[in-house]
Amino acid sequence: MCILKSEAAKNLSSGELNILNNSCVEVNFKKEEVIFKQDALSSNIIYLQSGMVKLIMDGPQRKQILKIKKAPCYLGLPTAMGDKINHYSAVAIIPTRACFIDLNTFRELLRLNPDFSYEIIVELCKNELEQFHRCINLVQKQIFGRLANNLIQFSEELYDSDEFDLPLNRNEIADLVCTSRETVSRMLTELAEEKVIKVNGKKIKILNKEMLKKIRENG
DNA sequence: GCATTAACCACAG
DNA sequence: CTGTGGTTAATGC
Numbered sequence: 001m002c003i004l005k006s007e008a009a010k011n012l013s014s015g016e017l018n019i020l021n022n023s024c025v026e027v028n029f030k031k032e033e034v035i036f037k038q039d040a041l042s043s044n045i046i047y048l049q050s051g052m053v054k055l056i057m058d059g060p061q062r063k064q065i066l067k068i069k070k071a072p073c074y075l076g077l078p079t080a081m082g083d084k085i086n087h088y089s090a091v092a093i094i095p096t097r098a099c100f101i102d103l104n105t106f107r108e109l110l111r112l113n114p115d116f117s118y119e120i121i122v123e124l125c126k127n128e129l130e131q132f133h134r135c136i137n138l139v140q141k142q143i144f145g146r147l148a149n150n151l152i153q154f155s156e157e158l159y160d161s162d163e164f165d166l167p168l169n170r171n172e173i174a175d176l177v178c179t180s181r182e183t184v185s186r187m188l189t190e191l192a193e194e195k196v197i198k199v200n201g202k203k204i205k206i207l208n209k210e211m212l213k214k215i216r217e218n219g
Numbered sequence: 220g221c222a223t224t225a226a227c228c229a230c231a232g
Numbered sequence: 233c234t235g236t237g238g239t240t241a242a243t244g245c
Contacts, residue, residue: 142224142225143224143225169233169234170233170234170235171233171234179225179226180225180226180227181233181234182225182226182227182228182234182235182236183224183225183226185234185235185236186225186235186236189235189236201234
């Protein structure tokens with residue numbers, strides 16, 4: 001039985017928690033396993049208990065990595081509540097444990113418990129703000145700026161460390177930053193030549209964070 | 220024109 | 233899967 005520990009679920013009464021627990025199924029995913037698929041019918045809200053996931057959307061030209069999500073968090077709120085079908089896919093990038101919550105049960109809890117609903121809204125709003133910033137970043141900056149921005153996000157938001165392993169290969173970094181894999185390669189080696197970062201395969205170490213932030217701001 | 224940016228192609232580890 | 237070199241198109245002095 002899955003024990004939910006989300007901010008929102010803290011607001012649930014024991015009775016409500018029971019409703020949640022009884023309509024919830026826990027699943028483990030290995031690296032690269034698909035959690036849900038774009039264009040498929042969506043009937044669950046998913047709570048990530050542990051692990052990390054990439055959200056991918058197939059566009060008319062190419063695929064796009066929308067975001068990397070780290071547990072604990074909800075997954076697929078927009079895609080499950082916003083339409084009958086998923087508008088994007090979710091794929092585990094490390095071993096991941098997820099809890100599938102029946103959509104009707106979730107709706108019922110939203111209706112029953114305002115504090116729970118409030119926390120969900122807060123999460124959704126934060127996500128939307130983040131997407132607005134990401135949009136500006138993508139549209140108004142050149143590739144160095146976009147790449148620097150994502151490196152800083154990996155470091156600060158995903159790993160809490162200046163040293164980390166990239167969760168994606170070069171091609172996927174390109175899909176995240178909206179460029180070609182060749183350009184990602186070149187820019188990583190160039191940043192390494194400038195002693196801003198150290199690169200060894202997927203291992204990244206940020207050597208000069210000030211510089212990296214300057215690059216993020218200036219383009 | 221000339222420089223810069225970045226994509227696409229090809230090829231090699 | 234990655235890194236590099238050549239080529240090319242678009243954009244901005």
